[in-house]
Amino acid sequence: MGWQPVILEAADRPAGSWPRYYDSLTLFSxxxxxxxxxxxxDGDLDRCPHRDVVITCLLRYTDRLDADIRTRTRVLEVSYGDGAFGLSLEDGSQLEARAAVAATGAFGRPHRPDLPGLAGYAGxxxxxxxxxxxxxxxxxxxVVVGAGNSAVQRAAECARVTPAARHAVRFARQRTLxxxxxxWLARTGLDTQAVGRFLSTPPTQPVIDDGRYRRAVIAGRPDRRPLFTGISETKVIRADGAAEDVDTILLATSYRPxxxxxxxLGTFSTSxxxxxxxxxxxxxxxxxxxxxGWQRSLPSNSLRGVGRDAVRAVRHVAAHLAHIGEAGLGSGRAG
Known part of the structure; x- marks a missing residue:
């Protein structure tokens, strides 16, 4: 049909969010x-790759793609009319497509919760x-706010740090037997089955640990405490009334798509x-x-699962384009 795939990447290279992640990041899998x-x-497939290894792999992967990859191209708005999607770009130009893939992932919008007193914090x-x-x-x-992987890992790296959260830290062994x-998740089907649509409230994920983070928390390095109940200038206030001077509050509070x-397009729920x-x-x-996150399964928002979901996405787009082609809606536009 002559459809041309176009990839619009806001960054200066097609490596997703990975170049923005912290320096010591290493995959758990x-x-x-x-x-x-x-x-x-490349190399030992039983090792856990470092962030920079992932970036290199992503760039090598994009070199093999038969696609028009446009970096430094940010999409501001997507609309729909007359059988096509209209994309408004940051540079003022427009692009039309008969099909579109929203592949911005689950880590594009840092979540900043409305914590008590945070707006008036002077630090x-x-x-x-x-x-x-x-x-x-x-x-x-x-003070690191959160109880997930991001919170515990950053707290373990810094000196004089306290992770604070509403709930206790839960750990899961990185290796068993x-x-x-x-x-093991792949064996049980949780990593591969289409279970995402059954979860109105996806479960929180534990800290994946080889033992060092659990030992550090038990030893009080870092010294985990409950989430503060208020803030007064540069002091955080605990539930018992105790106040502590804090220089920085680091929000390890996840992301939103x-x-x-x-x-x-009107494709969102009221929430x-x-x-x-x-x-x-x-x-x-x-x-x-x-x-x-949980688009089809637990790893849908990670390297482990996005490949499977991308295959399904391509098949869906191909079927859609074939359908509109048969209906005589034209061809040759960006897909």
Whole structure:
């Protein structure tokens, strides 16, 4: 039909969110679990790759794609009319497509919760998305808000730090009986089955640990405490009334999908979540998501699962384009 795939990447290179992640980031899963379709990681497939290894692999993967990849191209808005999607770009130009894939993933919009007193805090507040290494926090007293992987890992890297959360930290062994947790998840089907649509409230994920983080928390390094109940200038106030001077509050409070550009399509629920079935919005068959949390399964928003979901997305788009081609709606436009 002559359809031309076009990839619009807001960053200066097609490596997703990975170049923005913190310096010490290493995958919890082995390379064999996170390899991209038809392109495994180099070297030992039982090792857990570092962030920079993932970036290199992503760039090599894009070099093999038969697609028009346009970097530094940000989409501001997506609308629909006359049988096509209209994309408004940041540079003022427009692009039309008969099908569209929303592949911004689940880590595009840092979530900043409305914590008591945070708006009036006189110290520094930053999200974990802006954390790269512990060096800028040398000599500071830091409170890390959260109980997940991001919170515990950053707290373990910094000195004079307290992780604070409403709930206790839950740990899951990275390996059991010599096998990685993710291989056990694949065995049970949680990593592969289309279960996302059955979860109105996806479960919180535990801290994946090889033992060092649990030992550190038990030893009081970092010294975990309940979430503060208020803030007075540069002091956080605990439930017992105790006050503590804090230089920085680091919010390791996860992300939300960055899907605001799709608002004109009306594909969101009243709670702001995209309405879809395994990645396909019910109102627009020519649109498909890739990378949403629990889109089809536990790893849909990670390297382990996005490849499987992407294959389904491509098949859906191909079927849609074939359908509109048979209906005589034209061809040759960007897909």
């Amino acid at each position: 082995p390379a064999r679990c996170g390899s991209l379709p038809e392109m495994p990681f 520094a507040v930053l999200h974990s998305a802006n954390y790269r290494s512990p060096e800028p926090f040398t000599g500071q007293r830091v 010599g096998r990685y947790l993710h291989l 960055d899907l605001g550009r799709l608002a004109p 702001g979540h995209p309405r879809h079935r395994e990645g396909v919005p019910l109102a627009h068959p020519g649109l498909v998501h890739v990378g949403l």
